[in-house]
Amino acid sequence: MVNQDPTNPSHALFDQFVQSQTCKEVQRTFSELCHHLQLDPRDYQSFYTKLKERLNYWKAKALWIKLDKRAQHQDYQQGKVCAKTKCLVLGAGPCGLRTAIELALLGAQVVVLEKRDSFSRNNVLHLWPYTIYDLRGLAAKKFYGKFCTGALDHISIRQLQLILLKVSLLLGVEVHTGVEFKGWMAELFPDDHPAGKFQFDVFISAGGGRFVPDGFRWKELRGKLAIGITCNFINHHSAAEAQVAEISGVARIYNQKFFQDLLTEKGIDLENIVYYKDATHYFVMTAKKKSLLKMGVIKQDFSDANQLLGQANVDQDALLRYAHGAAHFSTGHRLPNMQFALNHAGQPDVAMFDFTCMHRAENASLVRERKGKKLLMGLVGDCLVEPFWPLGTGIARGFLAAFDTAWMVRSWGKGKPHLEVVAERESIYQLLSQTTPENINKNYSAFSIDPATRYQHVNLNSIKANQLQHLVPMCVHGPDSVGAFEELLKWCQQHTAGYDRVKVKDLTQSWRSGLALCALINTFRPHLIDMSSLKESDSVHNNQLAFSLLEGELGIPPIISASDMATKEQIDKLSMVLYLTQIHDAFNERTPTSGKHQGNGCHTFIEVLFKYDCCSQFLCSQPVAPLSAPEVTPDPELSPTSMNNEECYFCGQRVFVLERISTEGKFFHRSCFTCQQCGTTLRLGRYTFSQHTGKFYCELHSEQIENKEQSPSVKVGLSVLSLSRWEMKPFCCIPCCQLVAQLVCTEQLRTASG
Numbered sequence: 001m002v003n004q005d006p007t008n009p010s011h012a013l014f015d016q017f018v019q020s021q022t023c024k025e026v027q028r029t030f031s032e033l034c035h036h037l038q039l040d041p042r043d044y045q046s047f048y049t050k051l052k053e054r055l056n057y058w059k060a061k062a063l064w065i066k067l068d069k070r071a072q073h074q075d076y077q078q079g080k081v082c083a084k085t086k087c088l089v090l091g092a093g094p095c096g097l098r099t100a101i102e103l104a105l106l107g108a109q110v111v112v113l114e115k116r117d118s119f120s121r122n123n124v125l126h127l128w129p130y131t132i133y134d135l136r137g138l139a140a141k142k143f144y145g146k147f148c149t150g151a152l153d154h155i156s157i158r159q160l161q162l163i164l165l166k167v168s169l170l171l172g173v174e175v176h177t178g179v180e181f182k183g184w185m186a187e188l189f190p191d192d193h194p195a196g197k198f199q200f201d202v203f204i205s206a207g208g209g210r211f212v213p214d215g216f217r218w219k220e221l222r223g224k225l226a227i228g229i230t231c232n233f234i235n236h237h238s239a240a241e242a243q244v245a246e247i248s249g250v251a252r253i254y255n256q257k258f259f260q261d262l263l264t265e266k267g268i269d270l271e272n273i274v275y276y277k278d279a280t281h282y283f284v285m286t287a288k289k290k291s292l293l294k295m296g297v298i299k300q301d302f303s304d305a306n307q308l309l310g311q312a313n314v315d316q317d318a319l320l321r322y323a324h325g326a327a328h329f330s331t332g333h334r335l336p337n338m339q340f341a342l343n344h345a346g347q348p349d350v351a352m353f354d355f356t357c358m359h360r361a362e363n364a365s366l367v368r369e370r371k372g373k374k375l376l377m378g379l380v381g382d383c384l385v386e387p388f389w390p391l392g393t394g395i396a397r398g399f400l401a402a403f404d405t406a407w408m409v410r411s412w413g414k415g416k417p418h419l420e421v422v423a424e425r426e427s428i429y430q431l432l433s434q435t436t437p438e439n440i441n442k443n444y445s446a447f448s449i450d451p452a453t454r455y456q457h458v459n460l461n462s463i464k465a466n467q468l469q470h471l472v473p474m475c476v477h478g479p480d481s482v483g484a485f486e487e488l489l490k491w492c493q494q495h496t497a498g499y500d501r502v503k504v505k506d507l508t509q510s511w512r513s514g515l516a517l518c519a520l521i522n523t524f525r526p527h528l529i530d531m532s533s534l535k536e537s538d539s540v541h542n543n544q545l546a547f548s549l550l551e552g553e554l555g556i557p558p559i560i561s562a563s564d565m566a567t568k569e570q571i572d573k574l575s576m577v578l579y580l581t582q583i584h585d586a587f588n589e590r591t592p593t594s595g596k597h598q599g600n601g602c603h604t605f606i607e608v609l610f611k612y613d614c615c616s617q618f619l620c621s622q623p624v625a626p627l628s629a630p631e632v633t634p635d636p637e638l639s640p641t642s643m644n645n646e647e648c649y650f651c652g653q654r655v656f657v658l659e660r661i662s663t664e665g666k667f668f669h670r671s672c673f674t675c676q677q678c679g680t681t682l683r684l685g686r687y688t689f690s691q692h693t694g695k696f697y698c699e700l701h702s703e704q705i706e707n708k709e710q711s712p713s714v715k716v717g718l719s720v721l722s723l724s725r726w727e728m729k730p731f732c733c734i735p736c737c738q739l740v741a742q743l744v745c746t747e748q749l750r751t752a753s754g
């Protein structure tokens with residue numbers, strides 16, 4: 001090669017690396033380059049710097065300029081911000097690799113595991129303008145000269161993975177292929193793989209739609225049956241093939257004649273079709289069930305989509321004929337020599353699937369304890385939100401989530417309290433499903449991992465830490481928290497000592513009769529309670545009195561009902577700790593005015609507890625009111641709901657923290673969470689929520705409701721209903737049916753690989 005120094009083999013190796021066209025080749029040439037330059041790729045902190053120093057080659061320099069520009073962004077703080085963070089990324093799909101790059105730029109040690117040992121996906125992805133800009137910034141064109149030339153706005157998954165793999169390796173990411181992550185117990189396969197020794201404090205799953213790690217919950221959202229077919233034909237790159245125009249999306253309502261002719265000529269009935277010319281000739285179409293049955297592609301009609309499209313019910317040869325016929329016709333019979341490309345299994349690359357059903361994780365992050373240490377977990381890509389093909393959102397939202405995840409890891413690396421890290425991530429996650437090319441910021445050059453550069457109207461605090469207690473484990477064993485509990489106990493003992501029938505020995509049983517709580521209140525507000533009037537046996541009354549006073553005077557809501565407190569076999573220690581902590585903090589604002597004791601107790605338990613993530617679910621959502629001299633004697637019979645702002649969404653009754661569950665931003669009793677139609681108890685991971693009616697349904701009735709709501713006179717009405725149920729809010733606001741029809745149908749499959 002003319003451009004390289006013939007005396008320097010590293011230049012040739014570098015060229016080979018840049019031009020490699022398979023995953024294996026990239027890994028091999030990279031390893032040879034490292035070997036030649038005497039670089040250890042595991043030396044992640046200085047690998048990139050040393051590589052730049054040792055590879056004095058103008059072609060490489062052009063690449064460094066691009067990567068340096070990105071790396072110098074202030075968000076990364078010169079790669080120091082996550083210097084102590086160790087991240088395991090599962091999946092070397094486009095989203096896993098894109099995330100890995102950002103984590104490496106933050107200075108983290110990053111290991112990627114991928115169970116496949118080759119990149120074999122021919123399907124073509126539509127790229128939103130910002131993703132094109134982003135990939136250009138990562139020197140995509142240096143690795144793939146044809147990247148988005150002219151008006152092209154798509155790329156094959158395989159090619160995209162190759163680009164991202166190369167950038168990842170250059171930035172010091174360790175990528176292992178042919179390794180499967182088997183879960184926390186079984187860890188890796190093969191089980192003796194060296195990556196099994198990697199100790200990490202951040203785990204990012206980018207394993208695609210089928211891999212969701214333990215701890216994350218999914219929502220399944222169903223729309224109208226829609227059957228997608230993808231197929232790839234070999235691109236021989238002949239002049240005749242070059243002449244054939246791409247179809248960036250043709251929908252039935254715009255070209256009735258085209259679809260009618262296709263039906264007449266071939267018996268193929270489609271809603272729409274897209275054709276992209278890339279490494280392959282790639283087609284994606286939505287086919288009507290009736291024509292698939294008629295053409296013998298689907299053998300038997302079933303109402304269940306899984307059964308309908310199950311392997312046993314599909315005639316593969318008929319499917320090939322169907323796909324071939326549609327592709328041939330739609331390109332005006334001008335594509336010569338149409339041979340199917342092969343998929344990773346060596347079979348003709350044709351797939352038929354149901355894209356009616358979408359999955360979406362309820363949360364994008366959580367914290368777990370693993371091997372005695374805190375582990376931050378996050379989801380990106382299809383395992384976070386399965387893309388709705390007709391909107392072509394896969395990569396665009398996948399990359400946004402990758403940046404958001406990197407922002408989360410940055411906060412983690414900076415030592416932000418765990419609950420706050422998760423709360424911020426979840427606040428940002430709320431925006432993802434509503435993002436469109438139109439409503440993201442347009443200044444692409446300013447895009448960074450900081451969400452404010454990309455989303456309009458970001459509120460990093462829209463979800464509060466106290467709503468996320470289930471995502472962050474409680475640590476009651478840490479030495480500091482044990483100390484804090486003892487200190488709290490001591491404070492309680494100090495301020496209840498000397499009261500008749502009160503002996504505080506612990507933070508649970510000693511409080512059952514309610515007398516200890518009343519004594520605590522009496523110490524600080526003696527005129528609120530006449531202790532002599534209380535009977536030890538009347539524990540429900542005593543507890544109710546104490547709870548009402550504490551809520552009315554201090555704004556501290558009870559965590560449990562008075563009767564449960566009196567009769568429940570077990571009193572939850574941590575709940576009590578946090579309840580008493582709030583009382584402590586509220587009373588600590590002031591010293592006792594009179595009563596048996598003077599002086600305040602200990603310092604802030606909450607701080608210690610927060611430090612150890614003893615979560616804030618029990619903390620009052622309003623600031624605790626400072627104690628003021630009461631004007632009136634509170635009524636001991638005060639209704640527990642009278643000051644209640646935590647009502648069950650279903651029954652309207654008070655829902656105590658300990659008995660409540662929440663989803664869709666609503667709080668309710670576990671027992672009230674039932675299907676609106678049949679009363680079956682619902683599970684958090686399996687229900688349908690209608691945004692129209694605000695009601696919850698079981699799987700069976702979600703379909704019936706959907707059918708009922710479908711108006712036969714306005715067919716797209718169902719799509720509107722479905723889209724709104726999938727929280728694509730901009731669509732539901734469009735009043736004009738025609739406009740909706742246009743949006744749904746033109747977008748459908750325009751960007752289909754999504």
Ligand SMILES: NC(=O)C1=CN([C@@H]2O[C@H](COP(=O)(O)OP(=O)(O)OC[C@H]3O[C@@H](n4cnc5c(N)ncnc54)[C@H](OP(=O)(O)O)[C@@H]3O)[C@@H](O)[C@H]2O)C=CC1
Nearest residue numbers: 091093094095114115123180181207208211381382394754
């Ligand atoms: N057919 C298509 O057209 C597809 C398109 N895409 C596009 O790519 C976009 C981004 O996808 P992305 O989220 O990155 O997901 P991908 O599916 O592209 O990548 C995930 C990778 O992780 C691998 N994986 C899954 N489980 C494990 C495991 N336990 N251990 C190790 N590796 C594992 C998967 O292998 P395996 O696949 O063998 O499970 C896959 O190679 C999508 O939104 C979509 O646009 C993605 C997938 C398919």
